[in-house]
Amino acid sequence: MDSLWNYFKNLFNKAEESSPSQPLIHEMISRTEAEREDYERWKNTIVCHRLMDWLNSQYAIYCVAPKDTDEAVDFLDTPSSKGFVIHFHQTGYSKRDATHFFDFLKEQVLALEYRSQISDLRTYNRPNWVETIERHYLKPGPRIRKEQQEDGRFLQKFGNIMIELELRNDQVFNLRFRATSYQDSLFKEAREFEELMQGIMG
Secondary structure, eight states: OHHHHHHHHHHHHHHHHOBTTBOSEEEEOOOOHHHHHHHHHHTTSHHHHHHHHHHHHHHHHHHHOGGGSOTTEEEEEOSSEEEEEEOGGGSSOOHHHHHHHHHHHHHHHHTTTEEEEEEEEEEEEOSSSEEEEEEEEEEEOHHHHHOBOTTSOBOOTTOEEEEEEEEETTEEEEEEEEEEOOOSTTBOOOOOHHHHHHHHHO
16 A cells, blocks of 8 residues: 555656656557557548548648638748648547547658657646647658768758647647758758658648
């Protein structure tokens, strides 16, 4: 009983001490066999296809009329970072749909000759909610990174890719997808984000 009490006491102490740099919980993402089987089924559902079609159409709208996109999505476009945020709390999609889509985006990026650097989960004690961030961080695969151009610069494809799923009190809030490229003379300029969108939506 003493060990159980100490466990809970330490957990609450950690909750008080958690901060942006000090999460209450930090662990690797691990899907159960049942979750993996459910994911494989989900990829063939109309919900998956509808979500992909919606994001694809929103990006097409953004390219010609940025102010006309749905309020449930925003696009990021800076010299070094490109991406999007889906505000799942403003949609009718479930936590299951959002989690599977989060993993689906990782799978699609891996198919573009990327490798998984880390997939982890961090939980923070915020003033008004418990925040959980699931993260997939991917980098160009070894063949891409080792290939040099004639001018000696390295290829970076679309740059490093971060996919984050944010939950508040275990309810899905946002999904963030960001490709960040190196602005460095050692690297060739990153390929267009439009090509990346075609790759993950294809």
